[in-house]
Amino acid sequence: MFNLHIAQNEKEEDEERRRRDDEARMARDSHSRRVIQVVAHICRPTRSKNLDRSRQQRGEELLDDYFVHNSAFPDTYFRHRFRMERHLFNKIMIAVCNHDSYFAQKKDACGAMGLLLEQKITAALRMLAYGAAADQVDEIARMGKSTILESLIRFCRAIEFIYTAEYLRKPTHMDLERLLKKAEMRGFPGMIGSIDCMH
Structure with a gap:
């Protein structure tokens, strides 16, 4: 019976010691986290304020x-x-x-x-x-x-x-004929065969 009481006390003391160690560790972690946040805030480049462009x-x-x-x-x-x-x-x-x-x-x-x-x-x-x-x-x-x-x-x-399908494709033979006819109507009859002149 006496040994049971001693074991119970030792168990409670172990639990109390463990609880104090956990609290101390959490306090250290919390302090370290706050220090890191402050340093990060100081080192972070400041962002310019958004302009009101109306x-x-x-x-x-x-x-x-x-x-x-x-x-x-x-x-x-x-x-x-x-x-x-x-x-x-x-x-x-x-x-x-x-x-x-x-x-x-x-x-x-x-x-x-x-x-x-x-x-x-x-x-x-x-x-x-x-x-x-x-x-x-x-x-x-x-x-x-x-x-x-x-x-x-x-x-x-x-x-x-x-x-792309309609306008950004390579010109066909019909396109070239149409462009040559349009050029001739505008007074450029010598524009033959030059694709550079077509565009």
Whole structure:
């Protein structure tokens, strides 16, 4: 009976010692974790604050300038600035949006409406038409550099996928004849056989 009581006490002492060791180890781990977090926070490069580009306001202004009925700039300005007619722009825009949902306007994580389809397509086309840098397009479309480049890459992929079969193929014999006839009508009868002259 006495030995049983001693064994019971030793067992309780072992459990108490184990509990104190576990608490001490957890405290050390917790302290080490806090030190690592503080050091990581100090060493982490600071991220620049996001700019408020007033993207929704600029999107509405872009629509008012070029895309709505009775827009601020007439069709001749649109043709000059976008290097295509408005109806062709709209056709391409709808095809690209149907191909890649990235271009559709969506809400962001905060619930704010994102960029308009017209802003993304305009950014991509301005870079292609004028060889503009992303910073220059930012002033027009009010988009960040990474978003502009993403729009450009996705736009080019969509155009390649949608129009390769019809427009981006090698010219056939009939295409060459048609182009030669058109060139002759325009006053270039000597354009024979040169594929460079056909494009």
